[in-house]
Amino acid sequence: MSFTAPHISTKPDWLDTIIKGDCVEALNKLPDNSVDVVFADPPYNLQLGGDLHRPDHSKVDACDDHWDQFSSFKAYDEFTRAWLQAVRRVLKPNGSIWVIGSYHNIFRVGAVMQDLGFWINNDVVWLKTNPMPNFRGKRFTNAHETLIWACPSQESKPTFNYDAMKTFNDDLQMRSDWVLPICTGHERLKDDNGDKVHPTQKPESLLYRVLLSTSNQGDVILDPFFGTGTTGAVAKKLGRHFVGCEREDAYIKAASERIDRVTPANDDFLAMTQGKRSLPRVPFGNLLETGLLTPGAELTDARGRFKATVRADGSLICGEHSGSIHKVGALVQGQQACNGWTFWHVKRGKALEPVDALRQVVRSQMPR
Amino acid sequence: MSFTAPHISTKPDWLDTIIKGDCVEALNKLPDNSVDVVFADPPYNLQLGGDLHRPDHSKVDACDDHWDQFSSFKAYDEFTRAWLQAVRRVLKPNGSIWVIGSYHNIFRVGAVMQDLGFWINNDVVWLKTNPMPNFRGKRFTNAHETLIWACPSQESKPTFNYDAMKTFNDDLQMRSDWVLPICTGHERLKDDNGDKVHPTQKPESLLYRVLLSTSNQGDVILDPFFGTGTTGAVAKKLGRHFVGCEREDAYIKAASERIDRVTPANDDFLAMTQGKRSLPRVPFGNLLETGLLTPGAELTDARGRFKATVRADGSLICGEHSGSIHKVGALVQGQQACNGWTFWHVKRGKALEPVDALRQVVRSQMPR
DNA sequence: GAGCTAGATGAATCAGGCT
DNA sequence: AAGCCTGATTCATCTAGCT
Numbered sequence A, B: 001m002s003f004t005a006p007h008i009s010t011k012p013d014w015l016d017t018i019i020k021g022d023c024v025e026a027l028n029k030l031p032d033n034s035v036d037v038v039f040a041d042p043p044y045n046l047q048l049g050g051d052l053h054r055p056d057h058s059k060v061d062a063c064d065d066h067w068d069q070f071s072s073f074k075a076y077d078e079f080t081r082a083w084l085q086a087v088r089r090v091l092k093p094n095g096s097i098w099v100i101g102s103y104h105n106i107f108r109v110g111a112v113m114q115d116l117g118f119w120i121n122n123d124v125v126w127l128k129t130n131p132m133p134n135f136r137g138k139r140f141t142n143a144h145e146t147l148i149w150a151c152p153s154q155e156s157k158p159t160f161n162y163d164a165m166k167t168f169n170d171d172l173q174m175r176s177d178w179v180l181p182i183c184t185g186h187e188r189l190k191d192d193n194g195d196k197v198h199p200t201q202k203p204e205s206l207l208y209r210v211l212l213s214t215s216n217q218g219d220v221i222l223d224p225f226f227g228t229g230t231t232g233a234v235a236k237k238l239g240r241h242f243v244g245c246e247r248e249d250a251y252i253k254a255a256s257e258r259i260d261r262v263t264p265a266n267d268d269f270l271a272m273t274q275g276k277r278s279l280p281r282v283p284f285g286n287l288l289e290t291g292l293l294t295p296g297a298e299l300t301d302a303r304g305r306f307k308a309t310v311r312a313d314g315s316l317i318c319g320e321h322s323g324s325i326h327k328v329g330a331l332v333q334g335q336q337a338c339n340g341w342t343f344w345h346v347k348r349g350k351a352l353e354p355v356d357a358l359r360q361v362v363r364s365q366m367p368r
Numbered sequence C: 001g002a003g004c005t006a007g008a009t010g011a012a013t014c015a016g017g018c019t
Numbered sequence D: 001a002a003g004c005c006t007g008a009t010t011c012a013t014c015t016a017g018c019t
Helices: A023-029 A073-090 A106-115 A162-168 A204-214 A230-237 A249-260 A269-273 A325-333 A355-364 B023-029 B069-090 B106-115 B162-168 B204-214 B230-237 B249-260 B285-289 B325-333 B355-364
Strands: A017-020 A035-040 A091-101 A119-128 A144-151 A177-180 A220-223 A241-246 A298-300 A307-310 A316-318 A321-323 A345-348 A351-354 B017-020 B035-040 B091-101 B119-128 B144-151 B177-180 B220-223 B241-246 B298-300 B307-310 B316-318 B321-323 B345-348 B351-354
Touching: A017 A023, A017 A249, A023 A073, A023 A241, A035 A073, A035 A204, A073 A091, A073 A106, A091 A106, A091 A204, A106 A119, A106 A144, A106 B106, A119 B119, A119 B144, A144 B119, A162 A204, A177 A204, A204 A230, A220 A230, A230 A241, A230 A249, A241 A249, A316 A325, A321 A325, A345 A355, A351 A355, B017 B023, B017 B249, B023 B069, B023 B241, B035 B069, B035 B204, B069 B091, B069 B106, B091 B106, B091 B204, B106 B119, B106 B144, B162 B204, B177 B204, B204 B230, B220 B230, B230 B241, B230 B249, B241 B249, B285 B355, B316 B325, B321 B325, B345 B355, B351 B355
Parallel strands: A017 A241, A035 A091, A035 A220, A119 A177, A220 A241, B017 B241, B035 B091, B035 B220, B119 B177, B220 B241
Antiparallel strands: A091 A144, A119 A144, A298 A307, A298 A345, A307 A316, A316 A321, A345 A351, B091 B144, B119 B144, B298 B307, B298 B345, B307 B316, B316 B321, B345 B351
């Protein structure tokens, strides 16, 4: 599980290990100012209700573990303050801390961090390419999580590999929104029954980007909620040291074996961390939001046989039919499917143009 | 600045107006439970000064000279609590509140909202297609802002136009990440010198999506930090009422003139895509009453594995099982629940059709 | 092997009306 | 007020198994 770092003559015994126990207690084993970067994925305090089923009646495997249960916001805040203070002692003055969370907990975490004097450099949103849908149709698909990147004080001068990030991002400044898939497939650790070992394993691509942007080779990376060790695995791969705190034996075992299998380094990781470079998607509704079309606008097909009217929500009305441009396009033609972008046209001056041309206008305003 | 709503006989004098003054004070003019949706873009640059007042109208002196982190955060929290409580009184129990902010303030706002009992439905990230770059190269490009969508309590049942948003988004569920350009060009209000009137004018496209997703035609939309009136302009355009609070005369003037220029969209095009949930309920027994099915009719599932017989009261008999179409459908499959309308089929000519198709026939014959 | 289909699954604060 | 019944609701991706 360990790897050599020749320039460190006497390696502390806690380096590149997982300390068993609650993180506040476990961190007592570390000296002051001994850590360069912290990555923390604390419990989210989800407060779930009853069971949730998919439309096909299968049950959603919820995160209902005991470690995610708190009696109140106050209790959660106290827990948060305690681990942040413990982390603060071991973090170097110019070190960085990353915390990830969802709307259930991230606002509380961020406020406590500010109260303790941490200085926020950025919040970063992880946009999931493949989030779980909202099965009951009662909310927006919860398609992102939030990371806070902060320093121990306003005076801190953290590592930020600006040029590496810019190169990484096709010579554009790296933005605060990162598009990455969730952790599935071979990367997801499974037990002997084929069940996931940890309910909330983070993708390695996320940790790559965190460590690549705000740490240097040989740095010490602390993860106070180590879980199945994504932080350790990526740290080792990138030539960083790690130290983790974890209470559950099953997670420690899985993480240790996982990190043992990691071979540090070449450059093949770059590909993994690249976001998708496909054309940005522009929903038809955008044309109304941005004023390129107004509710009541009339669309026709290229030959003018069918006429439809646009409503405020981006739906079309055409005789008895209503729905998306694709659905109504299919219905009026009596076909199974239709690309509404090329089927429907709009008058622009004297000429008829496919609405796809308006989509191009929107895209031209998007530098990405 | 006002527009007529003929179906409201006595329009309150505050409706479709901007109330001058601090929002906590101004909101005293509104009765309890009088607002359907709140959109709030609270100030968050503490160092600009002049923005913060305690509930007793004394000025907060936190950011006068030296930056005092703790006292200024505390003052901001007090300010936040005060306006949120004032808003809470006028918001209907099933109303929605949206708050937008950046990492400077959104964590504090979110935590205070939770402390006051607001229930968060989603956080939404607005991804800017054209953000300001990070000139010093010390941070990630700050390319997003965060919105919190919440309700006054966990029991609230807010308006959420799921089907309209899905149509809007090319027949995919609307996600929690919205890609929209910032407010520039002709949309950006300029004064006589060509300077922008308001430092943080929000794009109309953002409000369009907020109001389309969580409000209905004729709803009352409150913006306690009205600024140059983007909320009012989009509300009027979409056939909603507005009320705003604003302290600065210059903003009130610019907003009033702006809203006067807005032409509301035609009623016909404000109708939105409706889902099945809004269709009138048709009990299964109706199919027998109307003669579409006769007692003794045989139903099967799509693959013909299960056969059931319809009795005069609309119950099914299937082997040992009997009961409603839903109950028997669940029982024969050994599932907890089943939508009998789509599970059970009937022969119509040569083809098998779900009984749901018969329900459509009944609905088409119903008076609107 | 390639290609296809069916099935499984992911940090989720996920219903509403009537009796 | 609590309980019961109706019936509405999913996207991207990976794996296993079959042709």
